Amino acid sequence: MQWETVIGLEIHTQLATKSKIFSGAATAYGAEPNTQACAVDLGLPGVLPVLNEDVVRMAVKFGMAIDAEVPPYSVFARKNYFYPDSPKGYQISQMDHPIVGIGHMDIEVDGVTKRIGVTRAHLEEDAGKSLHEDFHGLTGIDLNRSGTPLLEIVSEPDMRSAKEAIAYMRKIHELVQYLDISDGNMQEGSFRCDANVSIRPKGQEEYGTRTELKNINSFKFVEKAINIEVERQIEIIEAGGKITQETRLYDADKNETRAMRSKEEANDYRYFPDPDLLPVLISNELRAAVKADLPELPQAKRERFTSEYQLDLEAASNLSSSRHLADYFEALVKSSDCDAKICSNWVTGDLLGALNKLSLDITQSPISYQRLAGLLQRISDNTISGKIAKQVFEAMLSSESTADEIIESQGLKQITDSGAIEAIIDKIIADNPGQVEQYLSGKDKVFGFFVGQTMKASQGKANPGEVNKILKNKLKR
Amino acid sequence: MHNKTIAQLAKGLQAGDYSSQELTESYLGRIKQHQALNSFITVTEHQAIAASKQADAMLAAGDAPFLTGVPIAHKDIFCTQGVKTSCGSKMLDNFIAPYNATVVEKLNDAGVVSLGKLNMDEFAMGSSNETSFYGSVQNPWASNTVPGGSSGGSAAAVAARLIPGATGTDTGGSIRQPAALCGITGLKPTYGRVSRFGMIAYASSLDQGGPMTQTAEDAALMLQAMAGFDPKDSTSVDREVPDYTTNLNDSLVGLKIGLPKEFFDEALNSEMAAAIETAIKEYKKMGAEIVEVSMPNLKLAIPAYYVIAPAECSANLSRMDGVRYGYRCENPADLNDLYIRSRGEAFGTEVKRRILVGTYALSEGYYDAYYIKAQKIRRLISDDFNKALEQVDVIMGPVSPAPAFGIGEKTDDPIEMYLADIYTIAINLAGLPAMSIPAGFIDNKPVGLQIIGNYFDEAKLLNVAHQYQQVTGWHQQTPKGFE
Numbered sequence: 001m002q003w004e005t006v007i008g009l010e011i012h013t014q015l016a017t018k019s020k021i022f023s024g025a026a027t028a029y030g031a032e033p034n035t036q037a038c039a040v041d042l043g044l045p046g047v048l049p050v051l052n053e054d055v056v057r058m059a060v061k062f063g064m065a066i067d068a069e070v071p072p073y074s075v076f077a078r079k080n081y082f083y084p085d086s087p088k089g090y091q092i093s094q095m096d097h098p099i100v101g102i103g104h105m106d107i108e109v110d111g112v113t114k115r116i117g118v119t120r121a122h123l124e125e126d127a128g129k130s131l132h133e134d135f136h137g138l139t140g141i142d143l144n145r146s147g148t149p150l151l152e153i154v155s156e157p158d159m160r161s162a163k164e165a166i167a168y169m170r171k172i173h174e175l176v177q178y179l180d181i182s183d184g185n186m187q188e189g190s191f192r193c194d195a196n197v198s199i200r201p202k203g204q205e206e207y208g209t210r211t212e213l214k215n216i217n218s219f220k221f222v223e224k225a226i227n228i229e230v231e232r233q234i235e236i237i238e239a240g241g242k243i244t245q246e247t248r249l250y251d252a253d254k255n256e257t258r259a260m261r262s263k264e265e266a267n268d269y270r271y272f273p274d275p276d277l278l279p280v281l282i283s284n285e286l287r288a289a290v291k292a293d294l295p296e297l298p299q300a301k302r303e304r305f306t307s308e309y310q311l312d313l314e315a316a317s318n319l320s321s322s323r324h325l326a327d328y329f330e331a332l333v334k335s336s337d338c339d340a341k342i343c344s345n346w347v348t349g350d351l352l353g354a355l356n357k358l359s360l361d362i363t364q365s366p367i368s369y370q371r372l373a374g375l376l377q378r379i380s381d382n383t384i385s386g387k388i389a390k391q392v393f394e395a396m397l398s399s400e401s402t403a404d405e406i407i408e409s410q411g412l413k414q415i416t417d418s419g420a421i422e423a424i425i426d427k428i429i430a431d432n433p434g435q436v437e438q439y440l441s442g443k444d445k446v447f448g449f450f451v452g453q454t455m456k457a458s459q460g461k462a463n464p465g466e467v468n469k470i471l472k473n474k475l476k477r
Numbered sequence: 478m479h480n481k482t483i484a485q486l487a488k489g490l491q492a493g494d495y496s497s498q499e500l501t502e503s504y505l506g507r508i509k510q511h512q513a514l515n516s517f518i519t520v521t522e523h524q525a526i527a528a529s530k531q532a533d534a535m536l537a538a539g540d541a542p543f544l545t546g547v548p549i550a551h552k553d554i555f556c557t558q559g560v561k562t563s564c565g566s567k568m569l570d571n572f573i574a575p576y577n578a579t580v581v582e583k584l585n586d587a588g589v590v591s592l593g594k595l596n597m598d599e600f601a602m603g604s605s606n607e608t609s610f611y612g613s614v615q616n617p618w619a620s621n622t623v624p625g626g627s628s629g630g631s632a633a634a635v636a637a638r639l640i641p642g643a644t645g646t647d648t649g650g651s652i653r654q655p656a657a658l659c660g661i662t663g664l665k666p667t668y669g670r671v672s673r674f675g676m677i678a679y680a681s682s683l684d685q686g687g688p689m690t691q692t693a694e695d696a697a698l699m700l701q702a703m704a705g706f707d708p709k710d711s712t713s714v715d716r717e718v719p720d721y722t723t724n725l726n727d728s729l730v731g732l733k734i735g736l737p738k739e740f741f742d743e744a745l746n747s748e749m750a751a752a753i754e755t756a757i758k759e760y761k762k763m764g765a766e767i768v769e770v771s772m773p774n775l776k777l778a779i780p781a782y783y784v785i786a787p788a789e790c791s792a793n794l795s796r797m798d799g800v801r802y803g804y805r806c807e808n809p810a811d812l813n814d815l816y817i818r819s820r821g822e823a824f825g826t827e828v829k830r831r832i833l834v835g836t837y838a839l840s841e842g843y844y845d846a847y848y849i850k851a852q853k854i855r856r857l858i859s860d861d862f863n864k865a866l867e868q869v870d871v872i873m874g875p876v877s878p879a880p881a882f883g884i885g886e887k888t889d890d891p892i893e894m895y896l897a898d899i900y901t902i903a904i905n906l907a908g909l910p911a912m913s914i915p916a917g918f919i920d921n922k923p924v925g926l927q928i929i930g931n932y933f934d935e936a937k938l939l940n941v942a943h944q945y946q947q948v949t950g951w952h953q954q955t956p957k958g959f960e
Contacts, residue, residue: 039576043796045569046556046578046675048710078792080839082816089795139812141800270839272848275682275789277711 001238002202005230006210007165007195008157011172012150013182014126014190015058021125021149022049022092029188033131033142041128041147043087048276051076055149056280058181059099059123060290062151065179065297066118068103070287076123076277080270084141085128093152095271098122099280105155105175106299107167116168117156124150145189151181157196157207162226166219169193174298178323186217193222197229199237208233209243213250213257225250229257301326309333309340318348325352325362328369336373338380346376350393358397367396375403388412388460416463418470421454424462425470428453439475447471478503479638480955483547483695486641490536490546497536497546501529501590504548508592508639511959514615516624516634518553519561520593528590535588544702545588551644552631553594554601555581555686556675564677565597565609565627568797568804568823578675579707580644580686587702595643596630599825600794601651601679603627604894605887608827613884616659617956618922622881625655631689632659636923637959642690642699646676648683649782650876650901653913656689657876657925660915662942662952663689664696667933668908669714671700672707678793680786681712683905692952693914693942697721700935716933724936725943730764732941735869739775740900746879752924753875756916756945760873763944770865770872774857778903779895781858784838784851785906791835794828830891859907862929866909871941872929875900876913880922900927910935914942915951923951 020027023040040047063070075097078090100121107114126148131140153172159165173191176182184191198210213229216222228250233243247266248257296304298320305316305326319329325347332343351372355365375392378384384392384407395406407413415421428450429436439446454467478500481489489495505522525548532546556562556574558581563569577585584591598608606614606629616624617637624633628645632655635643645652647665656663664687671686678684688699701722706715734757741750757767799805799819806818824832838847865872877897887894904911909929916926926945930938946952 042801044556044575044802045562045564045572045677045796046574048674048712050709050711080792080795082795082798084798084800084812087796087801088792089798090792268841270792270836270841270844272788272792272839272844275680275712276678 003199003230003234004202004204005160005162005226006157006198006200006207007159007162007226009155009159009165009169010194010196011153011155011169012192012194013153013172013176013184015055015149015151016180016182017052017054017058017149019052020147021052021055021123023147025147027148031144033140033144035144037128037143037146041087041143043089049092049274051277051280052149055123056099056282057286057290058179059121059151060282060286061179061181061294062121062153062176063100063103064290064294065175066100066103066105068118068121069101070099070282071097071101072282073097074099074280074282076274076280077271078274081267083127084139085130085143085146087128087143087146091125091127092274092277093124093271094122097279099282105168105171107164107171109161109164109167114164116158116164119154119156121151121153124152126150157198162223162230165195165226166223169219169222171298174321178295178298180295180323189217192217195222195226197226197233198243199230199233209245211243211245211257212247214247214260216250221250221252224252224255225257228255232257295323309344311341311344315344315348319344322362328362328365332369332373332376335370336376336380338376342376342379346372350390354393354397366398367393371396371402378403378407382414382416382463383407384412384414385460385464388414412461414463415458415461416466418466421458421462421466421470424454424457425450425467425474428457429474436475447475450475479507479641480960481641482692483544483641483690483698484692486547487543487545487698490532491541491543493536497529497532497548497590498526500546501525501548501592504592504640507637508634511637511639513620514617514633514637514639515612516596516614516630516637516639517550518563518565518594518596518611518630521560521591524560525590525592532588532590542586542588544584544698547589547642548592548640549584549589549642549644549699550592550595550631550634550640551581552597552628552646554597554646554677555644556677557581557591557594560594562594562677563610564601565599565611566823566825566828567610568820570610570804572803574675576675579672579709580676580703583705584644584699584702589702592640595628595634598627598629598651599828600677600790601627601646601648601684602790602827602831604650604654604898605882605884606630606655607884607888608825610825615884616881617959618660619881621883622922623658623884625658625877625881627651627655628663628689629655632656632661632663635659635661635689635691636956638955642688642695644686644699644703645689646684646686647901647905648679648685648786649905650898652687652689653876653901653911653925653927654898656913657927658881658923660923660925660951660954660956661689661691662693662696662915663687663913664700664935664938665904665911666700666704666935667714667910668905669712670910670933670935671703672705672710672713674707674709678789680789681793682789683782683786685905693912693939693946694722694725696912696942697725697939700939704935714933719936721936721939724940727940728764729760729941729944732760732763732765732871733768733869734760734765735768735770735865735872737770737772737775737865737872737874739772740874744878744899745875746919748919749875749879749924752917752919753873753926756926757873759945759948763948768869770868772858772861772865772903774854774861775899775903777854778858778906779899781851781854782898782902782906783834783895784847785855787831787835788838788848789835791832791839794824794832797823799823827891855906858903862903862907862909866931870930870937874927874929876925876927877901880919880924904929908932910938912938912942914945915954916945916949917951
């Protein structure tokens with residue numbers, strides 16, 4: 001039997017606001033437990049939520065960027081359940097009237113473009129954290145995260161492989177950072193994903209019973225979790241069994257999914273409109289303001305990079321994968337006289353390679369675009385060779401100096417003075433009569449020996465073109 | 478001195494006839510003397526004396542706000558910083574609020590001196606003050622009868638002249654009904670007029686704080702301080718607060734009073750009907766016109782209310798879970814045990830009943846049949862009132878079908894207790910402002926006249942109430958033993 005995988009994703013992305021969604025407390029990550037939780041976040045008796053307007057603006061921005069319907073009116077609802085890190089005994093979320101309606105996101109897998117439907121995106125508050133260690137059989141509650149704004153982005157079950165799911169997730173990840181509405185930091189939990197997975201015989205229209213994989217925090221784990229879950233489902237069905245609709249947890253250490261709770265045990269959340277909050281009205285003024293504020297989106301940027309800078313698609317995709325990277329690249333092109341392709345090669349090759357090794361992202365690059373431009377300038381004006389440039393680049397990584405300062409202090413300036421090169425060559429010819437003999441007798445390969453010796457003697461600083469020219473002259477057969 | 482109104486006391490304080498400390502000590506003495514009423518849960522004697530001294534200093538320095546030095550007390554539903562805020566429940570018996578409700582803050586800014594926290598039905602759920610963890614409150618007019626509820630402590634304390642004014646809250650009649658049963662003046666403002674921040678929520682879409690006083694003029698003075706937009710309450714309305722005293726003396730000639738025929742059907746006690754008719758006659762004498770209006774959907778108000786209010790309260794009270802504050806059971810075996818026993822041991826019967834009803838009404842498969850339907854009814858009831866208020870300036874009627882009933886008389890029959898709220902509940906569903914003013918007695922028990930107005934028409938209500946109090950003396954009666 002041929003099986004088809006059906007995947008839908010629910011992505012929770014933390015919105016990058018300074019304060020929480022319904023209170024004035026700060027959202028910064030990593031503070032001492034319960035130091036960033038005010039009376040509202042603690043759910044004290046009598047407190048009331050007040051909506052942070054930035055959150056609305058960010059959600060609308062997202063909606064516009066995925067070409068979604070942004071209804072004029074949306075409603076917050078209470079989702080009721082008891083848990084110690086949910087201080088009110090309900091979570092303020094959205095149910096019937098989400099802030100963002102139907103939209104879509106295009107993905108590319110193996111050179112094929114596919115449109116993935118986005119069902120909705122709604123706003124909600126995050127819960128706190130339960131800390132089970134260090135309390136001798138008790139549980140500690142940290143409510144710093146309580147009330148952090150989340151945008152939950154729900155896709156249609158349009159993906160047919162883990163690969164497509166990853167591609168979609170990456171596109172959303174890229175987009176929220178582009179829009180400056182989330183830092184997308186997966187380690188800190190700013191970007192999390194639940195996957196709804198089912199299988200069906202190829203060709204069947206009806207969906208199979210799905211399981212929900214909870215809280216998967218990296219691209220790698222999403223792929224693994226989906227694949228392992230699909231395998232599990234195929235095994236069960238092929239053995240004549242049935243899939244139970246349930247929530248499952250992915251265990252990365254054991255690479256397996258485990259049942260958390262079945263549909264029967266699932267909570268009845270008893271959603272109803274939160275009477276403490278008025279419906280959110282999206283005015284035309286807000287729409288216009290958000291629209292004006294929309295940055296160039298990744299797709300458009302990619303296309304512009306191929307046409308404006310004549311980059312190949314891979315380089316253009318690579319550079320436009322992050323808004324900061326793209327900005328770095330364009331700033332570099334503008335401030336150096338170098339060809340855009342050379343700039344692109346340096347950024348996607350040497351710079352990203354180095355940053356990768358240092359586990360830094362482009363915003364933390366030790367080499368600013370101005371310094372890198374200074375280096376590229378010296379290649380294009382022949383002050384140094386491409387090879388020396390790599391050496392200078394390495395030195396720049398660990399110092400604050402400009403390329404010129406490094407070239408100067410390390411004496412790396414290219415020797416273009418033909419007199420100086422001639423002197424070196426004369427000495428090499430004199431020292432190696434045997435090789436001269438061989439070359440003159442017709443062994444062309446020996447020419448390379450002389451080039452190598454000359455470069456070595458000049459510590460790589462001799463202009464290679466000049467070296468070739470003089471050698472050809474001196475060793476005339 | 479204790480029979481003086483807030484207006485008189487404030488004037489006397491400003492004139493230096495007596496000090497705030499003298500007043501405060503005098504009222505504190507009365508509170509102690511009449512402890513048997515059980516109207517207070519907490520008396521903040523030391524803080525009150527300290528605040529009165531501060532008030533005296535401000536008065537001496539001149540330019541003190543008008544209510545400076547006037548003693549009042551708060552219903553124990555309002556959070557008061559550093560003071561126990563129990564909401565009448567064992568659940569919050571150990572809860573010291575770390576912040577002030579906006580209403581408390583605003584009244585403090587106006588200069589009042591708070592003498593403590595007043596008894597109430599547990600989490601404001603009740604019409605007799607009998608659901609309080611701290612015991613029932615005696616009605617000063619007849620100690621074996623209830624003061625009404627849920628703001629029963631507020632009403633009893635003002636009626637007994639233990640304080641000149643108090644805060645109350647009204648979700649389905651909780652200011653007006655106890656005001657009526659205790660013979661004082663109570664005002665439930667338009668929903669959104671007074672901030673709910675720091676007022677422990679029972680049913681968020683219905684709850685509204687307001688003043689409970691001897692006179693309409695005093696209610697105007699207190700409301701002046703309490704009302705206004707609060708950025709901390711998204712449901713408070715950003716609308717200018719008028720001067721509530723300006724129009725108190727406006728003539729009522731030509732005032733159109735609507736009498737809903739559904740208010741005067743067979744459910745109404747005949748003596749009550751007679752008392753209300755007598756009051757209406759008084760208005761006719763002042764030049765008002767009477768117009769019969771109709772509220773065809775009125776009978777649906779109680780069932781709709783007892784879906785919406787419990788639904789909201791079932792979520793509002795979820796935060797009382799024994800985890801962060803409030804009552805926690807001893808030695809919980811696990812998390813579920815902690816929840817079940819903490820809530821099971823700390824909530825009273827009426828609170829549990831409403832949480833259960835509300836949870837049921839919101840459950841999957843019942844939501845549309847109950848909650849959504851109740852919201853539709855709510856709209857119909859609002860429409861009834863809005864239609865009537867297009868024809869008339871105010872609507873009048875009884876507050877409760879009968880005067881104060883005996884303590885323990887209705888505790889076994891919650892439905893009968895609920896039905897007694899028929900004249901007040903609909904007004905909360907519509908979000909309209911309404912008052913209760915003393916309008917006579919039946920067997921020495923006070924009767925309240927209800928005056929309902931249009932949205933944000935509190936000034937009109939106060940004017941209509943004040944004019945009545947210029948030609949009648951019901952509001953000046955003091956119960957025996959408290960003169």
